[in-house]
Amino acid sequence: MTHVVIGVFNILLVLIAAPLVDGILRKVRARIHSRQGPPVFQTYYDIAKLMVKEDQGGTNGFLFNAAPVVCLASILMAGLFVPMGGVVPLGFAGDMLVLIYILTIAPVCMCLGGMASGSPYAYVGVNREIMLLMVVEPVVAVTFIVTAVKAHSLMLANCIERYVSSPPDISMIIGAIAFFLVLQPEVGKVPFDIAEAEQEIMEGPLIEYSGRKLALLKWSLYSKQIVLVALLVGTFFPWPRTGSLALDIALTLVKILIGTVLVEVVAQVFARLKINQAIRYFAIVIAVAVTGLVLAVMGL
Amino acid sequence: MNAQNLIAGIREKYPEALLASTQPNPFRLFLTVDRENIQDVADYIFNTAKARLILSAATDKSPINNTYEVTYVFSLDRDNLIVALKEVVPPSDPRVPSLTNIIPGADWHEREMRDLMGIVPEGHPDPRRLVVSDDWPEDVFPLRKDVPYNFRPPRVTVVKPPMRDPKEHEKQATILNIGPFFPTLEEPAYFRLYVEGEQIVGSDYRGFFAHRGIEKLTETVLEYNQVPFIAERICGICGFVHSATYCMAVEQAADIEIPPRAKYIRSIMLELERVHSHLLWLGLAAHYLGFDTVLMQAWRIREPVMWLTEQITGNRKTYGMNLVGGVRRDIDAETADKILKTLAKIEEETKELVSAAVEDNSLKMRLEKVGMLSKEDARKICVVGPTARASGVAIDARQDRPYLAYPDLDFKIAVQEGCDIWARTLVRAEETFTAIALIRQMIAKMPAGELMAEVGPIPPWREGIAAVEAPRGECCHYVITGPDNRPYRWRVRASTYPQLQSIPKMLDNMSIADFPIIVGSIDPCFSCTERVITVDTQSKKVRTYTHQELLAMSQRNSGQGRRS
Numbered sequence: 080m081t082h083v084v085i086g087v088f089n090i091l092l093v094l095i096a097a098p099l100v101d102g103i104l105r106k107v108r109a110r111i112h113s114r115q116g117p118p119v120f121q122t123y124y125d126i127a128k129l130m131v132k133e134d135q136g137g138t139n140g141f142l143f144n145a146a147p148v149v150c151l152a153s154i155l156m157a158g159l160f161v162p163m164g165g166v167v168p169l170g171f172a173g174d175m176l177v178l179i180y181i182l183t184i185a186p187v188c189m190c191l192g193g194m195a196s197g198s199p200y201a202y203v204g205v206n207r208e209i210m211l212l213m214v215v216e217p218v219v220a221v222t223f224i225v226t227a228v229k230a231h232s233l234m235l236a237n238c239i240e241r242y243v244s245s246p247p248d249i250s251m252i253i254g255a256i257a258f259f260l261v262l263q264p265e266v267g268k269v270p271f272d273i274a275e276a277e278q279e280i281m282e283g284p285l286i287e288y289s290g291r292k293l294a295l296l297k298w299s300l301y302s303k304q305i306v307l308v309a310l311l312v313g314t315f316f317p318w319p320r321t322g323s324l325a326l327d328i329a330l331t332l333v334k335i336l337i338g339t340v341l342v343e344v345v346a347q348v349f350a351r352l353k354i355n356q357a358i359r360y361f362a363i364v365i366a367v368a369v370t371g372l373v374l375a376v377m378g379l
Numbered sequence: 380m381n382a383q384n385l386i387a388g389i390r391e392k393y394p395e396a397l398l399a400s401t402q403p404n405p406f407r408l409f410l411t412v413d414r415e416n417i418q419d420v421a422d423y424i425f426n427t428a429k430a431r432l433i434l435s436a437a438t439d440k441s442p443i444n445n446t447y448e449v450t451y452v453f454s455l456d457r458d459n460l461i462v463a464l465k466e467v468v469p470p471s472d473p474r475v476p477s478l479t480n481i482i483p484g485a486d487w488h489e490r491e492m493r494d495l496m497g498i499v500p501e502g503h504p505d506p507r508r509l510v511v512s513d514d515w516p517e518d519v520f521p522l523r524k525d526v527p528y529n530f531r532p533p534r535v536t537v538v539k540p541p542m543r544d545p546k547e548h549e550k551q552a553t554i555l556n557i558g559p560f561f562p563t564l565e566e567p568a569y570f571r572l573y574v575e576g577e578q579i580v581g582s583d584y585r586g587f588f589a590h591r592g593i594e595k596l597t598e599t600v601l602e603y604n605q606v607p608f609i610a611e612r613i614c615g616i617c618g619f620v621h622s623a624t625y626c627m628a629v630e631q632a633a634d635i636e637i638p639p640r641a642k643y644i645r646s647i648m649l650e651l652e653r654v655h656s657h658l659l660w661l662g663l664a665a666h667y668l669g670f671d672t673v674l675m676q677a678w679r680i681r682e683p684v685m686w687l688t689e690q691i692t693g694n695r696k697t698y699g700m701n702l703v704g705g706v707r708r709d710i711d712a713e714t715a716d717k718i719l720k721t722l723a724k725i726e727e728e729t730k731e732l733v734s735a736a737v738e739d740n741s742l743k744m745r746l747e748k749v750g751m752l753s754k755e756d757a758r759k760i761c762v763v764g765p766t767a768r769a770s771g772v773a774i775d776a777r778q779d780r781p782y783l784a785y786p787d788l789d790f791k792i793a794v795q796e797g798c799d800i801w802a803r804t805l806v807r808a809e810e811t812f813t814a815i816a817l818i819r820q821m822i823a824k825m826p827a828g829e830l831m832a833e834v835g836p837i838p839p840w841r842e843g844i845a846a847v848e849a850p851r852g853e854c855c856h857y858v859i860t861g862p863d864n865r866p867y868r869w870r871v872r873a874s875t876y877p878q879l880q881s882i883p884k885m886l887d888n889m890s891i892a893d894f895p896i897i898v899g900s901i902d903p904c905f906s907c908t909e910r911v912i913t914v915d916t917q918s919k920k921v922r923t924y925t926h927q928e929l930l931a932m933s934q935r936n937s938g939q940g941r942r943s
Contacts, residue, residue: 108671112671269669277669350665351669351741351892352741352745
């Protein structure tokens with residue numbers, strides 16, 4: 080029963096609260112810029128506006144039309160695997176591997192939709208997105224394997240249970256750092272918003288999207304941010320466990336907010352890198368993550 | 380090389396070439412040569428005397444003596460000498476030998492000459508249309524005196540932008556169209572990039588979408604003292620530069636000495652414009668790289684300059700301060716005090732911002748070794764301003780040809796050898812501080828007195844060439860005075876004109892990601908009107924409109940018959 084409730088809660092959080100979090104981040108960004116910033120609920124208004132705006136059509140191919148829906152659906156599904164207050168709503172043996180796959184669906188959808196649009200800007204964006212995926216996804220996978228190795232289990236809930244009752248491990252800390260470093264490209268923020276790069280290729284894969292489809296794609300980016308940060312804090316920062324589920328959930332929410340704000344702050348103090356610079360950078364991050372894995376295998 | 384040596388040198392090497400030479404003052408030299416000899420003489424001036432081409436103008440003098448006159452203006456920066464090289468062209472045979480193969484920087488000047496005056500530069504390597512719009516008739520040359528200023532060409536339905544054919548190595552490349560409207564270029568400009576993956580292997584440019592015919596208007600409708608107000612509207616950022624340069628050119632032609640206080644006020648305004656322009660650029664450059672924090676902070680720091688100019692002139696921009704003979708408004712002691720206070724704050728905040736930006740590794744990674752322009756190319760293309768100074772070409776009109784208040788001031792120009800965008804950033808940062816220091820000096824030294832000189836009737840057929848160091852580089856105006864209280868010919872060469880010609884060099888082998896910042900690095904200033912977009916017809920999968928369809932759509936939407 081708890082799992083069902085948490086499942087519904089997660090879906091609502093990922094879907095309904097994501098624009099609010101984005102609104103808060105816009106305020107944070109504005110403060111860093113010495114601006115006042117839009118109202119906290121602005122992102123809801125933006126999505127609502129896009130929902131009723133005319134859809135310019137684009138190519139109207141199947142891929143082009145389906146991509147935004149599948150993209151958001153995959154994120155919602157990932158939301159079911161996200162630990163909330165220590166509880167994983169849809170936990171089963173091996174759920175970790177499933178999650179890794181589900182998390183790649185969203186960027187792949189973005190790529191397919193972009194390719195289907197046929198715009199040369201989208202091609203450039205998709206190229207970049209795929210190159211980034213190749214270096215970013217291994218990091219996500221390796222950090223999960225670190226947790227799995229430590230807990231001797233491929234079930235997320237077991238891993239969290241193991242970690243919450245023990246002091247921080249060096250390999251898990253390295254894993255956490257590596258995971259944090261891939262958040263920027265995963266949620267499309269500077270310095271790694273290379274695939275969208277508004278000033279260079281005008282949002283790349285999104286360029287031909289408009290109206291409702293664009294709203295869905297934007298919405299899935301906001302949601303993805305929550306999912307990934309929730310995964311980070313749920314898996315790598317599970318403490319403290321108070322015993323009361325409600326309190327644990329509240330704590331998790333606070334941690335998610337802190338995490339997203341951190342990501343936003345990082346985005347405001349860097350210039351966007353070029354794709355080759357980013358790949359060189361993530362090669363190092365992969366090496367760091369693998370070091371964590373080696374340490375984990377050695378039992379550290 | 381001074382004027383005497385230059386004339387002697389030319390006489391020695393090409394004894395027959397010089398037809399006439401006059402030197403109205405120690406800083407100006409006018410040489411007349413035959414069409415047949417102009418290449419030799421230009422080659423001597425550019426390559427032996429190491430002069431720099433700053434401007435060229437073609438003038439229709441057929442109502443007076445039935446000739447066209449082509450003038451190339453060179454600057455010998457070390458000797459504070461401007462040399463105007465003239466050739467006379469009969470209207471019956473309007474052809475001149477092209478200088479572009481000798482001076483690459485003459486490229487656009489000669490294409491413009493062909494478009495506006497119908498003088499054909501023979502042997503020009505790239506004689507495509509440059510200035511006039513795609514639907515302008517082939518045989519109407521707007522700057523000829525027999526074309527009325529309000530001439531409207533008949534409506535044309537099929538036109539093609541004059542883009543070049545792809546070169547051999549570009550044939551396999553993908554075409555990426557940037558513009559005519561592109562979010563990061565605030566103004567209309569069309570770059571066609573040939574890309575292989577992320578790499579740019581070739582580029583082509585079509586601009587002048589916003590050519591407004593200001594020069595023609597001046598020669599036909601306006602009077603001397605109305606021109607400064609339209610000159611100011613050439614640019615939304617450095618408008619004061621244009622009105623000041625125009626006034627200086629006319630004053631020089633008419634031998635008007637403006638009062639010292641007016642000189643100081645003009646110089647203060649010029650430097651204030653530099654402060655806000657460079658801060659604006661820093662913000663934009665950071666924005667091109669997705670670094671919006673720097674954008675917002677730079678513009679916040681810049682804002683008080685706009686308040687200052689509003690207090691001084693009544694306007695944030697487009698000040699309406701200049702007239703031939705002086706300035707219209709004074710800077711009183713109270714305002715001067717406020718300027719000093721504001722600048723102190725701006726200086727402090729800019730220091731913080733610049734030191735934060737300079738220490739930022741991600742910025743450095745994006746700017747170093749990007750958009751390279753070698754010293755050699757910088758000289759050949761005759762680029763000016765921070766773009767030239769960042770490539771080690773130490774030119775600055777304020778130092779080389781001190782005008783207005785600058786002879787009294789003490790300053791050093793910023794020069795960097797890096798040849799990349801990083802160097803351009805450092806140059807501009809340093810110049811911002813120099814500008815602030817200059818304003819302080821000027822306020823301390825400001826002489827009392829009148830704001831306007833007595834200006835009598837301006838004698839016709841005099842020539843004035845003025846160059847002012849704008850934030851983007853040297854801005855040149857050339858004026859021939861006319862008989863009916865208006866310039867007979869007025870040619871404006873804004874600082875972006877030479878810089879844009881260097882863009883293909885800077886883009887070579889860079890990546891698409893570098894494109895916005897490379898174009899941004901010259902601080903481009905196209906101009907500000909609109910035009911119908913053309914859609915990519917190259918890539919097969921794009922939904923493609925034919926030109927006719929687009930035209931029909933635009934006509935349907937804008938209402939028929941507006942132009943006819």
